[in-house]
Amino acid sequence: MDRLDIRDLPPSQRHETIHEAFDELDPGEHLTIVNDHDPQPLFYEFRAERDAFDADGYDVERRGPEEFVATLPKK
Template sequence: MSEYELDLRDVAPPKRHPTIMKAFEEMERGETLTLVNDHEPKPLYYQMKEEVETFDAEAYEVEKEEQNKFVAQLPKN
C-alpha cells in the first residue's frame, strides 16, 4: 500500500480542491491521501462524501497538530 501526501499550505485556495481530486483519482483502492492544510478541511470532506464514490468517509480522520497545521487522512476504498 502506497501513501500520498500533499502539503496545501502554499497552494492558492482556488487550486486546492482540483489538486486534491486529481491526486485522489490517481490513487489505487486501499491507498490513503494525507493532506496537510492550514485549516480543517470540512468543506472538502463534505464534497468528497457526496461526489466521490471511492472516498471512504467512515475512515476519514483529521488532526490539528499546530495552530495552522491540520493533517487529514483521505482513504480510498
C-alpha cells in the same frame, strides 16, 4: 503521491489538486493532506462527489494553529 502539503497553493487550486491526487490512488490507498485550516468542507465534498471515498476511514488531526493533517482513504 500519498502526502500533499497544500498550504502554499492558492485557495482556488487546492480542491482541484486534492481531487486529482485522490483519483490517482489505487483502491485501499489513502491520501494525506496538510492544510492551514480544518478541511471539513472538503470531507463533505468528497462524501458527496467521490463514490470511492471511504468516509468512515476519514481522519483529521490538528497539529498546530495552521496545521491540520487529514487522511482521505480510497475504497
